[in-house]
Amino acid sequence: MLSKIIEEALNKQIKIEAESSQIYLAMACWAEVKGLEGVAGFMYDQSQEERDHMLKLVKFVNERGGHAQVSALAAPNVTFEGFREMFQELFNHEVFVSDSINELVHISLQEKDYATHNFLQWYVSEQIEEEAMARTILDKINLIGDDKGGLYLFDRDIQQLSVTTASAETPE
Ligand code: FEO
Numbered sequence: 001m002l003s004k005i006i007e008e009a010l011n012k013q014i015k016i017e018a019e020s021s022q023i024y025l026a027m028a029c030w031a032e033v034k035g036l037e038g039v040a041g042f043m044y045d046q047s048q049e050e051r052d053h054m055l056k057l058v059k060f061v062n063e064r065g066g067h068a069q070v071s072a073l074a075a076p077n078v079t080f081e082g083f084r085e086m087f088q089e090l091f092n093h094e095v096f097v098s099d100s101i102n103e104l105v106h107i108s109l110q111e112k113d114y115a116t117h118n119f120l121q122w123y124v125s126e127q128i129e130e131e132a133m134a135r136t137i138l139d140k141i142n143l144i145g146d147d148k149g150g151l152y153l154f155d156r157d158i159q160q161l162s163v164t165t166a167s168a169e170t171p172e
Pocket of ligand 1: 017020049050053094097130
């Protein structure tokens with residue numbers, strides 16, 4: 001059984017994962033209308049992953065005697081100065097999510113809720129991967145600079161990156 005404190009903290013994370021999904025969906029749309037098909041595909045995949053992160057939490061809360069809350073979400077940015085700024089925002093957002101997961105882990109220990117603590121370890125690992133991937137992408141973008149040919153290749157390669165990442169993950 002979840003304590004009220006844990007239930008509230010997990011519900012807060014459910015909202016963050018839902019907002020993450022919307023943030024990346026907005027990025028997918030922006031990239032798609034700009035003709036960056038690879039980037040758009042990558043962002044659609046990211047958006048779907050975030051929805052999966054949210055659902056995993058929803059099911060955990062409901063199965064442990066809590067009630068998962070589906071709440072109103074903050075509106076995401078829908079336009080970006082450029083694709084570099086967009087990926088910087090993705091990276092910053094993932095750092096924010098990692099901080100939030102760390103705080104949750106901390107609360108689970110304070111509450112001596114070891115089942116939740118154990119459940120959260122999946123998110124801890126996931127955040128390491130997501131931050132690393134965002135950092136790798138930003139490094140690539142910095143290498144490309146303003147080179148249009150480089151952007152074309154980047155758009156082609158990023159789709160491959162998301163396919164590789166997805167296939168490297170073990171389905172839950
Ligand atoms: Fe679910 Fe990208 O954090």
